[in-house]
Amino acid sequence: MNADHVADIDRLIRPCLDRADTLRPWVVAAAAVFATYTSIFRFDFVEAQRWQEWAEPYHRGTQGPFAGIYGHCLSGIAAGELLDVAVAEKHFRAALRTARRSGGVHSHGGRLAAAMLGELLYEQGRLTEAEALFDESAQLGIEGGIADFMIARFATAARSKMARGDHDAAVALLDEGRRAAAAHRLPRLRARVDNERVRLGLPAEPREAREMPTTDDPDPDGVAEVTAQIEDATAIRLLYSSDDPESVAHAVEWAELWHRRTAVNGRRRAHLQATRLLTACLHAAGRLEDAEHILAPAVEICGDRGMLRYLVDGGTHVVAVLTSLRDRLREDRWPKEWPVVDSAFLDEMLRLTETGETSTEL
Numbered sequence: 001m002n003a004d005h006v007a008d009i010d011r012l013i014r015p016c017l018d019r020a021d022t023l024r025p026w027v028v029a030a031a032a033v034f035a036t037y038t039s040i041f042r043f044d045f046v047e048a049q050r051w052q053e054w055a056e057p058y059h060r061g062t063q064g065p066f067a068g069i070y071g072h073c074l075s076g077i078a079a080g081e082l083l084d085v086a087v088a089e090k091h092f093r094a095a096l097r098t099a100r101r102s103g104g105v106h107s108h109g110g111r112l113a114a115a116m117l118g119e120l121l122y123e124q125g126r127l128t129e130a131e132a133l134f135d136e137s138a139q140l141g142i143e144g145g146i147a148d149f150m151i152a153r154f155a156t157a158a159r160s161k162m163a164r165g166d167h168d169a170a171v172a173l174l175d176e177g178r179r180a181a182a183a184h185r186l187p188r189l190r191a192r193v194d195n196e197r198v199r200l201g202l203p204a205e206p207r208e209a210r211e212m213p214t215t216d217d218p219d220p221d222g223v224a225e226v227t228a229q230i231e232d233a234t235a236i237r238l239l240y241s242s243d244d245p246e247s248v249a250h251a252v253e254w255a256e257l258w259h260r261r262t263a264v265n266g267r268r269r270a271h272l273q274a275t276r277l278l279t280a281c282l283h284a285a286g287r288l289e290d291a292e293h294i295l296a297p298a299v300e301i302c303g304d305r306g307m308l309r310y311l312v313d314g315g316t317h318v319v320a321v322l323t324s325l326r327d328r329l330r331e332d333r334w335p336k337e338w339p340v341v342d343s344a345f346l347d348e349m350l351r352l353t354e355t356g357e358t359s360t361e362l
Contacts, residue, residue, distance in 0.1 A: 001033075001034055001037050001146055002145065002146055002184070003184070003185065003186075004146065004147045004186050004187075004188055004189075004223050005223070006037070006038050006041045006042075006221060006222060006223055007221070009034050009035075009037070009038045010035070010038055012034075013031040013034050013035060016028060016031040017031055017032075017035065020058070025057075025058040025059075025060075025061030025062050026058075026061075026062040026063070026064070026067060028055065028058040029055050029058040029059045029061075029062050029067035029068065029071070030067050032051050032052065032054065032055030032058065032067075032071065033055075033067055033070045033071050033074060035051045036048045036049075036051040036052055036071065036074040036075065036078070037074055037146070039051060039078070040074065040077060040078050040081070040222070041221075041222030041223050041226075042222055043081075043218075043222055043265040043266060043267055044265075044266075045078040045079070045081045045082050045266060046078075046082075046266075048074065048075065048077075048078035049075050049078050049079065052071045052072070052074070052075045055071060059071060064102075065098050065099065065101075065102040065109060066108075066109055068095075068098055069095045069098055069099050069109035069110075069112065069113060070095075070109075070112075070145075072091045072092070072094045072095035072098065072113070073091065073092065073095050073112060073113055073116050073148075073149070075087075075091045076088040076089070076090075076091030076092045076095070076116055076120075077116070077148055079091060080120065080269060081266075081267065081268065081269045081270070082266065082268050082269070083268040083269055083272065083301065083305060085120065085124075085305040085306065085307065086305075088120055089117070089120055089121075092113055092116045092117035092120060093117060095109070095112075095113035095116070095117075096110060096113040096114060096117055099112075099113055110136070111136055111137045111139055112137070112145050112149050114133040114134070114136040114137040115133070115134065115137035115149050115150075115152040115153040115157075116148070116149065116152055117133050118130045118131070118132075118133030118134040118136075118137065118152060118156070118157065118160070119152035119156040121133065122134075122156055122159070122160050122309065123307045123308070123309050123310050124306045124307060124308055124309070125308030125309050125348075125352070127160060127163060127164065130160055131160055131161075131164065134152075134153070134156075134157035134160055134161075137149075137152070137153045137157070138153070138157070147186050147188045147189045150177065150180055150181075150184075150186070150189050151188070151189055151192045153177075154173050154174060154176060154177025154180065154189070154193060155173075155174070155177060155192045155193055155195075155196040157173050158170040158171075158173040158174045158177070158196055158200070159196060159199075159200065159313065161173060162200055163309075170200065171202065174193050174196060174197055174202070177189060177192075177193040178190065178193050178194075178205075181193060187227050188223060188226060188227045188230070191227050191230040191231045191234070192230055194207065194231075194234055195230050195231075195233055195234045195237075198234050198237050198238065199237065199313075199315065204234075207231075207234075209235075210231060210232060210235040212232075212250070212253070212254045212257065213228070213232070213257060213261075216257060216260050216261045217261075218261060218264070218265070226270070229258060229261075229262070229270060229273070229274070232254065232258060233258075233273070233277055235254075236251045236254050236255050236258075236277060236281065237251075237277070237280075237315075239251035239254070240252075240280060240281045240284040240285075240317070241284070245285075248281070248284050248285050249285060251281045251284070251285075252278070252281045252282060252285050252287075254281075255274065255277050255278040255280075255281040256278060258274040258277070258278075259271070259274040259275060259277075259278045259294075261274075262274045272298055272301060272302075272310070275294055275295065275297075275298045276295075276298065276310070276311060276314040276318055277314070278294055279291045279294050279295045279298070279314065279317070279318050279321055280314055280315055280317035280318050281317075282294060283317040283318070283320055283321050284317050288321070288324060291317075291321045292321055292324055292325055292328070293338075295311070295318070295321050295322070295325065296325060296338045296339055296341065297338075297339050298311060299311065299322070299325060299339075299341045299345075299346060300339040300340065300341050300342075302345075302349075303341055303342040303345040303346070308345070308348060308349060308352070309349075309352065311349060312349050312350070312352050312353055319350070319353050322346065322349060322350055323350060325341070325346065326343070326346050326347065326350060329341070329343050329346065
């Protein structure tokens, strides 16, 4: 799990789960953590949460809290993938509370939970709280557990630092994240760190040229699928930021593929990510109305969940489309068939860009 390899975990834990009542509670609780992780990367996020509900008696029977902390964090990740932000926050706070009650404020488990909660609060625009949690998680160094913890610890924390105007701290975090990815051989972490550098307008190390996938079918290896989406998003951003119309057109085509490919398996967060990217591509291609049509449902989704920063962090093209949507509302030109959006929330999102409280370049 720490190596981000899903294959064989189910086979290895099955004997334990099949005779759970004959084993020590900690062993079963740990096996349920691994089962939760594999469910997440089968994109069965409901099953992932059910594993932790099933494991609750075993967590209560353990002497140490670590499996329970991991269980809450993974349940929060699964809820976050379904865009159930309130449930995700509940789990991350429960993990942090458990860690602090049992091991103190600076326990290893507490720092893991702090990273995940910090990432969620950052997306809601609660930067002061998020930054305190990121700073807490910084004491993990590069020994940060699974890739998801380290992505929050390095990439999202860097974005938060940049939003605060601390350029040097952001760069230092991304450099440290790259070292962690190399040390632990984590392509998903490396892809996310590289993507963040491009999104923040920082120079990135040269990588092998990527080609657009030939199919809408997802990779059966969920970790590989997530990694591919991140790496392709980086390549797409570089394409649409060029002055070459053919490159921009290719970026649109490529982003459309991922928009289709993430519209299955209940991957709501991944689809929202693909929507944000496609919006930027369409605007770069001069297709404003198409971009508005794609983005309007995302504004409703983010408004319902309080995800204040998510769309403005999509870059200047997305911000331009948000501005156009605000103009539609003010001028009473909002199509009746489009979703109803909260105009105050839209105004607040754009206020971040007008006051310089953003961390985007592209």
